[in-house]
Amino acid sequence: MMTKQQPFFKAPSKASFLALFAVACLLVGCGGGGSSNAPVAEMPTLTPLPNAPSTPNTPAPLIAPGAYVATLNGKDWVSMLLPTTQGNGTVSNFYGMHYNATDPDLFSGSGTIAGVNTATLSRVFVYPNISAAVRSGSGTISNLGNGVVRTTLTFPAVGVEQGKDINVVASPPSNYKYNTAPTLSSAQGTWQGRWSYGFGYVDNFNLSISAQGNVSSSMSFQQDCVLTQGILAPNFDGTNLFTFSVTIPTATQCSLKSQTLNGAAFVTTSPVAGKSQRLYLLGVTTDGRGISFRADR
16 A cells, blocks of 8 residues: 655645744845835044144244353353344344453454344444454354353455354343343443453453443553443343444544444343443444453442
8 A cells, every 4th residue: 555645846835925924024135126214324424634733933042132152162152133224134243252361352343244144244343352453354143042042153265364264052041031131320330341442452341331321431542542422321222232322533643533422232141240230332433443342349
């Protein structure tokens, strides 16, 4: 007796078919016309990264007017940058003293110095101690930051005179504030110090400064050089320097006769024991010859 075989494939029931259809709809989505009412996942909103901190534009250091001191070849160097005009393109006079010996070589020049990073001097003179023969050259002044300036001067060889180069880095004197105007009361009174004039010197030279800034002396130098119309005044722009001018009248032996000398001066702390003030003063002619004075009290 033969047994009836079961069919290899059995069609699912209606209930099973509906269950499978529901699962498929969940997996692939169902609907007509190729569209779906199922929500579409939104792309996340990207928050931009904050900008990298910008590097501030730090201006280049600028040359400040005023007094500067240093040691050059073991000897004192003193310089002054004195503005003479205001506004853009301010012109300043440069004055320097290098005490290469007991008495200094005198330097002078001018250019657009204050308020720039590097300045070219339009004219430079050196009036060497003792030889008293003016030489001309070229130079630059640049700011190294933190109130420090570099002065570079070059004087070519002339005749038997060898070339002369100056390269000095200087900073303001201790406790010196370049933008604090000086007062005549700080300079008023009698000073006794060393007066130098290229051909020689006068030790213990007396110089008097009145409350109005009049500069005078009862003493002479180089036989018959005397001082008239001397004046000391705070510079017009508030720089911590005095302007200085003096006239030397006609004389017989005086090498500076019939000349008006212009320059600068400042008062600083004296390094000499028992003294509190030191006065530096310098004046030159238009061709670079001049005088200097250093005194402590």
